[in-house]
Amino acid sequence: MSTTKTIAEATYEIASMLEALPDWEERFSAIMSMGKGLAPYPEEFRRDDFLIKGCQAQVWLFPRLVDGRIHFEADSDALIVKGLVAIVVQIMQDRTPQEILAAPKDIPEQLGLAQHLSQNRASGLSSMLKQIRLYAVALSMRTPS
Amino acid sequence: MHLTQPSAPLLDIAAIRTEFPILQRMVHGNKPLVYLDNAATTQKPTVVIDSISEFYRQHNANAHRAGHVLGAEVTSMYERAREVVAESIGARADEVVFTRGTTESLNLLATSIGARLGPRLAEGNIVLTEMEHHANIVPWQMLRERSGVEIRVIPLTDDGALDMGRASQLIDASTLVVSCVQVSNTLGTENDVSTLCQWAHAVGAISIVDAAQSVSSMAIDVQQIGCDALVFSGHKVYGPMGIGCAFIRRELLSDLPPYQGGGSMITNVSFDKTTYADGPMRFEAGTPNIEGAVGLCTALQWRNALDLRDVQSYKKMLTDELVAGLRLRSGVHVHGAHHGHSGIVSFSIDGVHPQDVGIMLDTHGVAVRTGHHCTMPLMKRIAPQGTVRVSAAVYTSHDEIAQFFHALDRVMKVLL
Numbered sequence: 001m002s003t004t005k006t007i008a009e010a011t012y013e014i015a016s017m018l019e020a021l022p023d024w025e026e027r028f029s030a031i032m033s034m035g036k037g038l039a040p041y042p043e044e045f046r047r048d049d050f051l052i053k054g055c056q057a058q059v060w061l062f063p064r065l066v067d068g069r070i071h072f073e074a075d076s077d078a079l080i081v082k083g084l085v086a087i088v089v090q091i092m093q094d095r096t097p098q099e100i101l102a103a104p105k106d107i108p109e110q111l112g113l114a115q116h117l118s119q120n121r122a123s124g125l126s127s128m129l130k131q132i133r134l135y136a137v138a139l140s141m142r143t144p145s
Numbered sequence: 146m147h148l149t150q151p152s153a154p155l156l157d158i159a160a161i162r163t164e165f166p167i168l169q170r171m172v173h174g175n176k177p178l179v180y181l182d183n184a185a186t187t188q189k190p191t192v193v194i195d196s197i198s199e200f201y202r203q204h205n206a207n208a209h210r211a212g213h214v215l216g217a218e219v220t221s222m223y224e225r226a227r228e229v230v231a232e233s234i235g236a237r238a239d240e241v242v243f244t245r246g247t248t249e250s251l252n253l254l255a256t257s258i259g260a261r262l263g264p265r266l267a268e269g270n271i272v273l274t275e276m277e278h279h280a281n282i283v284p285w286q287m288l289r290e291r292s293g294v295e296i297r298v299i300p301l302t303d304d305g306a307l308d309m310g311r312a313s314q315l316i317d318a319s320t321l322v323v324s325c326v327q328v329s330n331t332l333g334t335e336n337d338v339s340t341l342c343q344w345a346h347a348v349g350a351i352s353i354v355d356a357a358q359s360v361s362s363m364a365i366d367v368q369q370i371g372c373d374a375l376v377f378s379g380h381k382v383y384g385p386m387g388i389g390c391a392f393i394r395r396e397l398l399s400d401l402p403p404y405q406g407g408g409s410m411i412t413n414v415s416f417d418k419t420t421y422a423d424g425p426m427r428f429e430a431g432t433p434n435i436e437g438a439v440g441l442c443t444a445l446q447w448r449n450a451l452d453l454r455d456v457q458s459y460k461k462m463l464t465d466e467l468v469a470g471l472r473l474r475s476g477v478h479v480h481g482a483h484h485g486h487s488g489i490v491s492f493s494i495d496g497v498h499p500q501d502v503g504i505m506l507d508t509h510g511v512a513v514r515t516g517h518h519c520t521m522p523l524m525k526r527i528a529p530q531g532t533v534r535v536s537a538a539v540y541t542s543h544d545e546i547a548q549f550f551h552a553l554d555r556v557m558k559v560l561l
Contacts, residue, residue, distance in 0.1 A: 028559075056500050
């Protein structure tokens with residue numbers, strides 16, 4: 001599997017799509033639609049050890065290493081958060097641990113979401129990205145650098 | 146508090162609103178702010194904001210230390226604030242300790258009462274309720290870890306009231322402390338704290354009332370309630386953040402050891418022995434939050450100038466409007482059935498996560514709180530995902546309630 005867009009390109013693409021929408025009601029509707037596009041989450045991984053801490057809603061994130069790249073499965077019991085995790089997964093999907101670790105730290109700001117999610121901390125966008133980096137660190141031990 | 150004739154007009158809400166500059170704010174570009182998160186914190190009237198600014202422009206100095214003119218002014222402002230707090234709750238000034246807020250007040254009480262009770266804790270129990278805020282649970286659990294004291298919990302009935310029958314059984318001869326919230330921050334239920342205090346006293350226990358949510362609209366009289374201690378935060382009664390108080394009845398206060406050590410709380414310090422100050426100062430180590438006390442003083446004076454009976458009738462009207470409107474909508478469940486005049490209403494929508502409701506309401510300029518409201522044990526029972534909580538204040542208008550419902554209908558359309 002190969003990803004054609006860089007993390008920066010994928011982030012920019014989503015940010016532009018959101019920015020083009022007239023208001024935040026529309027943006028959150030679009031975010032929720034992205035959540036609906038997530039592949040069904042494997043029930044066997046709906047376990048507490050795959051829950052992300054620091055979110056008001058429950059967010060499950062399960063990584064697996066496929067040919068040196070990390071493939072994520074994700075889900076949430078809240079629609080907007082599910083959309084946010086879908087965005088994060090779309091940006092980070094099927095990349096090498098090294099690519100993920102080299103990604104900019106201000107993706108929420110680049111997406112234009114940091115300022116607007118008044119519940120940034122609760123909505124857990126930064127917790128999701130942090131967890132993805134932690135998985136990348138753990139999985140990088142298993143891949144040749 | 147001024148007297149009003151029976152025929153006097155009710156509160157002039159439009160006039161009150163002009164006193165709160167933030168209510169003029171637009172959010173998300175062009176949407177008027179509809180602030181319905183008053184149980185988290187109330188907004189501040191201009192007089193409070195100005196009193197803080199005036200403090201720094203004209204008076205700033207440390208209290209109880211300096212011999213110069215500013216020091217004298219500030220000391221008298223700080224002690225005047227203590228008197229105003231005392232007058233507002235029927236206490237004496239030397240029974241009022243300034244703290245950072247309800248949470249610190251409860252930590253102070255749990256720590257100092259715990260130290261005073263000492264070995265008795267291992268044989269005794271502390272009675273709380275199922276609807277307590279974490280601030281009235283965790284400090285007692287920390288005391289339990291140190292002492293082995295038993296914690297008993299008065300359960301709720303299904304409609305969100307305290308089960309007083311169970312309460313009367315749980316409070317017994319081994320009870321050392323009964324600590325209970327006056328108005329639930331999650332359900333809006335008003336508890337009969339005065340009966341609980343009577344029961345506590347009948348068995349020789351110390352009674353504590355958490356008045357964080359009641360102080361903004363209820364006349365509070367610690368003599369009438371009959372409590373040994375009562376705590377609240379300034380920021381929930383139109384005052385600044387970071388200031389609050391603990392009323393501690395004189396006999397108890399003089400019997401309790403200090404909470405924190407430092408400057409101000411001593412009469413004499415040597416490396417061999419230190420003697421502690423009498424009265425509330427014993428619990429106020431270090432430079433206090435003087436600007437906060439000044440702001441709280443102004444906020445309470447502002448509150449006291451309102452007729453609190455009118456405030457309560459008005460808030461009862463708003464509460465009823467919220468409950469009735471929510472019950473009209475299918476799939477919406479209102480938690481609890483004893484909202485009284487609290488202005489606090491928690492609800493859930495079938496199949497919808499409360500956080501989605503909160504974020505989407507915010508896009509319409511409507512500010513509410515979602516989640517567990519720092520009452521996780523209660524949430525576990527009534528709504529494990531949390532709830533949406535709307536909370537009105539004296540400046541909330543009928544028009545804002547209508548805007549909330551308009552926004553809620555749009556949000557439900559998008560989410561369902």
